[in-house]
Amino acid sequence: MTTHNTDMLTTPKAIAEYARDNGLINLAENYSALQVDARLEQKLHHYILLNANVAAPQFGLPELRSAISKKTARLYDHTYDPDTEVTIATGVKQGISATVMSLLKEGDEVLIFEPAHKSYDAAIKMAGARPVYVTLKAPDFGIEWEQVHMQVTNKTRMVIINSPHFPTGTSLSELDMIRLQKLLNGTNIMVLSDESFEHVVFDGEMHQSVALYPFLRERSVIVSSFNETLHIPNWHVGYCMAPAHLMKGIREVFTTLGEGVNCPYQMAIADFINENNHFNHLASFYQGKRDLFLNILNDSRFKAIPSKGTYFQLICMEPQGDKSDIELAHTLMYELNLATVPIRFYYHEKSKKRYLRVNLSLSDETLIDAATRLKNW
Numbered sequence: 001m002t003t004h005n006t007d008m009l010t011t012p013k014a015i016a017e018y019a020r021d022n023g024l025i026n027l028a029e030n031y032s033a034l035q036v037d038a039r040l041e042q043k044l045h046h047y048i049l050l051n052a053n054v055a056a057p058q059f060g061l062p063e064l065r066s067a068i069s070k071k072t073a074r075l076y077d078h079t080y081d082p083d084t085e086v087t088i089a090t091g092v093k094q095g096i097s098a099t100v101m102s103l104l105k106e107g108d109e110v111l112i113f114e115p116a117h118k119s120y121d122a123a124i125k126m127a128g129a130r131p132v133y134v135t136l137k138a139p140d141f142g143i144e145w146e147q148v149h150m151q152v153t154n155k156t157r158m159v160i161i162n163s164p165h166f167p168t169g170t171s172l173s174e175l176d177m178i179r180l181q182k183l184l185n186g187t188n189i190m191v192l193s194d195e196s197f198e199h200v201v202f203d204g205e206m207h208q209s210v211a212l213y214p215f216l217r218e219r220s221v222i223v224s225s226f227n228e229t230l231h232i233p234n235w236h237v238g239y240c241m242a243p244a245h246l247m248k249g250i251r252e253v254f255t256t257l258g259e260g261v262n263c264p265y266q267m268a269i270a271d272f273i274n275e276n277n278h279f280n281h282l283a284s285f286y287q288g289k290r291d292l293f294l295n296i297l298n299d300s301r302f303k304a305i306p307s308k309g310t311y312f313q314l315i316c317m318e319p320q321g322d323k324s325d326i327e328l329a330h331t332l333m334y335e336l337n338l339a340t341v342p343i344r345f346y347y348h349e350k351s352k353k354r355y356l357r358v359n360l361s362l363s364d365e366t367l368i369d370a371a372t373r374l375k376n377w
Helices: 012-022 038-051 062-076 092-103 118-126 145-151 174-184 244-257 263-275 278-297 325-336 364-376
Strands: 086-089 109-114 130-135 156-162 190-194 220-225 238-241 312-317 355-359
Touching: 012 325, 038 263, 062 086, 062 238, 062 263, 086 092, 086 244, 092 118, 092 156, 092 190, 092 220, 092 238, 092 244, 109 118, 118 130, 130 145, 145 174, 156 174, 220 244, 238 244, 263 278, 278 312, 278 364, 325 355, 325 364
Parallel strands: 109 130, 109 156, 156 190, 190 220
Antiparallel strands: 086 238, 220 238, 312 355
């Protein structure tokens, strides 16, 4: 067993690595720990043997772009042209970077809702633009649209939305989308919509994609990924969808950011999503894990508002003096051999938070063990 000083664990990645090295129950990973579908794995083996050295088309395999377009049309009744409006990326981060670099110039402002994935902030600053942070208010972490209106200036060029939301598990409603349209009306503000968890929305709710709203989709870029929904975090296959006039500039940036995803990976995924309805079962599957975990925590010191989507859940504990979420996370590692992620890591400024993020994409046995330890602590 490797040992570390937990006081040095100041990032989610460091905590997850510590958990792996020291045999802790690891609720701290950013990605799904579940096994990839055997049928998808078999397809990859097949295509690697045949096409290991085949160069991938610059903007993605036509078969995969077509499969994504068809899937989107079934869900949202809008067809993105696979030839000019869909581009395959090496994960969401590349899609975000290409979009931001294409649409922003130095001095532009971008609204980000915090807590947020660090890749948003990094991409904006790399483009010479300025992130403007709008805090999602606990405990429900919804958007306070009056606050958003106050942050808009004549320099505001983009709003980044993420639903279902990493890391809080909240989800935008139809009313939120109406309010977003009202915010953008009469402006030239663009939308970057991270929809990586579009298939993991709970309690019978429908994912509110920008693709559903004609006004929004004409000024929006959707970025998404198969990492989360197919349990393939190390394949790094994502995509962008946008109207052709926006995608043209995004593709120009793509030509400088890499050579594209390996062909066998794209071939396997294209076949799999054309042949299977895998996505239809994800919401109920993960909702079951959410309910299992939270039911055990009932009547414990740990409280939670049930996640509305993703495979993440926030928990908090009654205030323990001045103890922060980081100190609480360290205590749980010491005393319960249980790793969680302090939500503080997803804000641009240090402040006292009392929420921990847990990853529910584990076996039921592991979730029962973890929740029981928390309940009895």
